[in-house]
Amino acid sequence: MSESAVQIIARGPRAAAEAGAARLDADPALEGATYSILEEDEDRGVWRIDAFPTSREEADGVAATLREAGGLSVAVEDLADEDWLAMSLSGLPPVRAGRFFVYGAHDQGRVPPNAIPLRIDAGAAFGTGHHGTTVGCLLALDDLLKRRRFERVLDVGAGTGLLAIAADLSGSKVAVGTDIDGPSVRIANENAALNGSRARFVHASGLNHTAVRGQGPYDLVFANILAPPLVALAQDIRTALKPGGWAILSGLLRSQERRVTAAYLSRGFRLHRRIRRDAWSALVLEKMG
Structure with a gap:
């Protein structure tokens, strides 16, 4: 993006978040859009979508699609231009999935002895x-x-x-x-x-x-x-x-x-x-x- 990179954050009940994600998946113009959906607050029933568009056009499309889904509060936040993805990854904890242990460079040395280690630097x-x-x-x-x-x-x-x-x-x-x-x-x-x-x-x-x-x-x-x-x-x-x-x-x-x-x-x-x-x-x- 020629402008500063942005993150789009949408919050709402589970049904609204799933409807928003389904709209993103169904839009051919947003086929390459990267986003995640998760339960942010179990007690309050709040779900969250985080999207990281790679162009201004994609950012506008994602934000509009999530707003049109209804029931979501949608915010667009500027991110630092330099190495924002690497900085965000540095805060991610390692993941244990069965015998597999997925970690980043910041968790070198924390691999359990009985696990298959997978060091992934996403870029x-x-x-x-x-x-x-x-x-x-x-x-x-x-x-x-x-x-x-x-x-x-x-x-x-x-x-x-x-x-x-x-x-x-x-x-x-x-x-x-x-x-x-x-x-x-x-x-x-x-x-x-x-x-x-x-x-x-x-x-x-x-x-x-x-x-x-x-x-x-x-x-x-x-x-x-x-x-x-x-x-x-x-x-x-x-x-x-x-x-x-x-x-x-x-x-x-x-x-x-x-x-x-x-x-x-x-x-x-x-x-x-x-x-x-x-x-x-x-x-x-x-x-x-």
């Missing part, structure tokens, strides 16, 4: 491990690893690369990630090197990139994106999986579970588990036959 990419969708995916992987291993893993919409790196460090022989955002791919590969991981990331839209097709079929596919592309990619994800393969899907609100689940059940998947964190849901599905 401009999504996926520090603090968002409910990312935590849900890690918990799903941890649960599945109690009964089997995944030789070949694909992470669609990899962001920081956290999920593919987690798969690699927990025993997968092949871990490939894709993202439509070039800077995210660079950051993901940097994070892989930082963690001593063999996971590799490519700039790609969809699952037709040669680096993706050439490593398939996969035992496990992550897709932590948004509900509309999850639905659109249902057949492609089925094709990318081996018979009996698994899909861990997130980036969807609880209110969007039925729509996404239906798209996969109709293509021969079986729903194994839902993992809910804050307003978000992760779906764990098995490809039958």
Whole structure:
């Protein structure tokens, strides 16, 4: 942004916050908008959306969409131009999700001895491990690893690369990630090197990139994106999986579970588990036959 960076904060009851988030997800012009939704005050029933637009046009669109949802107080606050994201990340606590421990450079030395450490320096990419969708995916992987291993893993919409790196460090022989955002791919590969991981990331839209097709079929596919592309990619994800393969899907609100689940059940998947964190849901599905 040519002007100072801004943060958009919207507060209100859960139903209003979920409605606002659903409007953001449904607007094609805001497909790349980065935001989080969480319960800020349980006693008062206050939920909060934080959005970090990357352009003035996106900021105006996000603010207008949240106001139009109704029931939310929306504020736009200026952020310091220099390294505001790094400063905000420095205050984030580490996250424990099953066997995985996600931390930043500021928490070096705090890794428990029995955990798989994942150092993630987010930069401009999504996926520090603090968002409910990312935590849900890690918990799903941890649960599945109690009964089997995944030789070949694909992470669609990899962001920081956290999920593919987690798969690699927990025993997968092949871990490939894709993202439509070039800077995210660079950051993901940097994070892989930082963690001593063999996971590799490519700039790609969809699952037709040669680096993706050439490593398939996969035992496990992550897709932590948004509900509309999850639905659109249902057949492609089925094709990318081996018979009996698994899909861990997130980036969807609880209110969007039925729509996404239906798209996969109709293509021969079986729903194994839902993992809910804050307003978000992760779906764990098995490809039958």
